[in-house]
Amino acid sequence: MKIGVPKEIKNNESRVGMTPAGVFELTKNNHIVFVQSTAGDGSGFFDEDYRNVGAIIVKSIEEVYSLSEMIIKVKEPIAEEYPQIKPHHILFTYFHFASSEELTVAMLKSKAVCIAYETVEDTDGSLPLLTPMSEVAGRMAIQQGAKYLEKPIKGRGVLLGGVPGVPPGRVLVLGAGVVGVQAAKMAAGLGAHVTILDTNMKRLRYVNDVMPSHVVTEFSSEYNIRQHIKDHDLIIGGVLIKGSKAPKLITREMLKEMRPGTVIVDVAVDQGGCFETTVPTTHENPTYIIDDVIHYCVANMPGAVPYTSTMALTNVTLPYVLLLANLGWENACENDKSLAKGLNIVHGKCVYKEIIDAFDWSENHLVAEI
Structure with a gap:
C-alpha cells in the first residue's frame, strides 16, 4: 500500500504521524x-x-495526498486540507468529530474512509490509541496549571507544593480516567493536596488504593463540584464520554464562586470541553480570563512535547497501521474488532452512533441529506 505522512499544519502542532522506526516496519x-x-x-x-x-521524501502536502492511499496523521485535517482528501483515501488520525460539525460534514463530502484513533476500543472498554496522549495531557495539565498559578500571569500566586509552615496548593480533578489519574499523580508528586471526583466507584476505589493519602476521592455531583471550586487553586477537567461531546460540569455562573486567580485546565477541549466557558486555544495564545479565572484550553496539549508524544503515539498506532496496510481497511476491520470501532465515516456515511447523536442526525445520515 502507498502510505502518506504529511506535515501537521494545525497551529503549533509539532508532532508527526509516524517515527522513522514505524516507517522502517512499513517499508x-x-x-x-x-x-x-x-x-x-x-x-x-x-x-x-x-x-x-526507505521513505520517499516529497516536497508538498499536495504530493503526499495525491500519491497515497492511506494517510497517517496526528490531528484532524483542517479546512485547507479538505480539498486534498478523495474517496480512495483512508485517513487514520485523531478526529474528535463530535466537537466539530464542520469537520464531520467535510469528511462526509470527501467520501473517504475515516478511522479515528480515539474510538478504537479494546474488549475491556479501554481506548488504546487515546491512552498515551491522555497520559501526556494529564501530566501536562498540572505542569501548565502550576505555571499559570504564578502571580505575574494573573494566577493566585500559589506554589502547588507549598513550603514548610505554609499549606500546599489544592488541586481538584474532575474525572478519574487516564487523564485524571495522571494529573493526580503529578500533582501529588509536587506535594499538592488533591481531590479527585468521578461517578464511577470502581475507578474511585482504584485511585484510593494506588494514590498517597493526600489524594482524596469523592463521588462527583453538582453539589460537590460547587463546594470544591470555592477553595481549590487549580481545577483539571478530564472527563470523557467515548466519541461524544463532554458534559458541561462547570457553568459560567459557577466561575463567580471561584477565588480570583484560580486556574482551570480543560483537557476535554477536543471533545467540546467540560466547562461552559471553554474556547479552544493554541500554544501560541494558551489562556484567557473570564471573571478573574484563568482558562487554559489548548486543544493539542501533547503537541508541546512532540518528541515524547510522537514516540508514544507510534508505539500504539503502528500495529494497526500495519494491519490496515497489509490487509486493506475492510479485511483489517473484519479481523480486528477493536479497529472496527475506530470506523467513524465510510464513503459518505456516518457509522458511529455517538457522532450521529451529537448532531441529532438520523441513523442513515448521508451526504445527500446535508
Missing part, C-alpha cells in the same frame, strides 16, 4: 511510504532519518 513489509519534507523536524526526526529507512 520492511514492502509498503511505499511518502513523507512530506520537514514533517518530522518538530519532533526531532529529520528527512535523512526517514530516507535511511
Whole structure:
C-alpha cells in the first residue's frame, strides 16, 4: 500500500504521524511510504532519518495526498486540507468529530474512509490509541496549571507544593480516567493536596488504593463540584464520554464562586470541553480570563512535547497501521474488532452512533441529506 505522512499544519502542532522506526516496519513489509519534507523536524526526526529507512521524501502536502492511499496523521485535517482528501483515501488520525460539525460534514463530502484513533476500543472498554496522549495531557495539565498559578500571569500566586509552615496548593480533578489519574499523580508528586471526583466507584476505589493519602476521592455531583471550586487553586477537567461531546460540569455562573486567580485546565477541549466557558486555544495564545479565572484550553496539549508524544503515539498506532496496510481497511476491520470501532465515516456515511447523536442526525445520515 502507498502510505502518506504529511506535515501537521494545525497551529503549533509539532508532532508527526509516524517515527522513522514505524516507517522502517512499513517499508520492511514492502509498503511505499511518502513523507512530506520537514514533517518530522518538530519532533526531532529529520528527512535523512526517514530516507535511511526507505521513505520517499516529497516536497508538498499536495504530493503526499495525491500519491497515497492511506494517510497517517496526528490531528484532524483542517479546512485547507479538505480539498486534498478523495474517496480512495483512508485517513487514520485523531478526529474528535463530535466537537466539530464542520469537520464531520467535510469528511462526509470527501467520501473517504475515516478511522479515528480515539474510538478504537479494546474488549475491556479501554481506548488504546487515546491512552498515551491522555497520559501526556494529564501530566501536562498540572505542569501548565502550576505555571499559570504564578502571580505575574494573573494566577493566585500559589506554589502547588507549598513550603514548610505554609499549606500546599489544592488541586481538584474532575474525572478519574487516564487523564485524571495522571494529573493526580503529578500533582501529588509536587506535594499538592488533591481531590479527585468521578461517578464511577470502581475507578474511585482504584485511585484510593494506588494514590498517597493526600489524594482524596469523592463521588462527583453538582453539589460537590460547587463546594470544591470555592477553595481549590487549580481545577483539571478530564472527563470523557467515548466519541461524544463532554458534559458541561462547570457553568459560567459557577466561575463567580471561584477565588480570583484560580486556574482551570480543560483537557476535554477536543471533545467540546467540560466547562461552559471553554474556547479552544493554541500554544501560541494558551489562556484567557473570564471573571478573574484563568482558562487554559489548548486543544493539542501533547503537541508541546512532540518528541515524547510522537514516540508514544507510534508505539500504539503502528500495529494497526500495519494491519490496515497489509490487509486493506475492510479485511483489517473484519479481523480486528477493536479497529472496527475506530470506523467513524465510510464513503459518505456516518457509522458511529455517538457522532450521529451529537448532531441529532438520523441513523442513515448521508451526504445527500446535508
